[in-house]
Amino acid sequence: MAYTYLVKFTWDRAKDAANKRKHGISFQEAKALFTSSVDYLEIFDEQHSVDEDRFLAIGPIARGLVLVVWTERSEDTVRIIGARWATRPEQELYREYLEEGQ
Numbered sequence: 001m002a003y004t005y006l007v008k009f010t011w012d013r014a015k016d017a018a019n020k021r022k023h024g025i026s027f028q029e030a031k032a033l034f035t036s037s038v039d040y041l042e043i044f045d046e047q048h049s050v051d052e053d054r055f056l057a058i059g060p061i062a063r064g065l066v067l068v069v070w071t072e073r074s075e076d077t078v079r080i081i082g083a084r085w086a087t088r089p090e091q092e093l094y095r096e097y098l099e100e101g102q
Contacts, residue, residue, distance in 0.1 A: 009034070010073070011080040023084040030068045030083035032061045041097040045069065058086055058094045065091050 011027040020026045033040055040059025048054045048069075057068045067090055069082040086094065 006076060007034075008077045009080060010077060015081075019082055019084075025063075025066060025083050025085065027080045027083060029061060029063070030066055030080060033057055033059050033066060033068055034070075034078065036061070039098065039101065041094050054081065058090050058097075065094060 009027075009031050016027040034057070038060055040057045043056040043058070045054040045056050052071050054069060054071050057070060058065065060066075065086040067084055067086045068080060070078055070080050073079050
């Protein structure tokens with residue numbers, strides 16, 4: 001599922017800077033996962049959805065496979081909470097997801 005240009009993406013600037021230092025990926029770069037036409041795996045994050053529904057998205061961007069934590073603030077606003085490079089088990093989960101879809 002790709003979001004259209006009508007959807008706004010937001011994030012906390014300080015969190016973005018900290019995320020970039022820690023994981024080497026900015027939220028702007030991670031946003032590409034949602035705006036490209038690539039297929040990504042979406043998982044409801046039940047463990048962290050007490051105050052709001054949170055989701056994990058695993059999929060490819062230009063520099064590799066990422067995991068993005070996000071929430072929908074409204075129908076037209078996606079808030080990126082975190083992003084990092086996918087671990088080996090997450091990469092495998094994504095590959096299995098792609099194989100099941102074929």
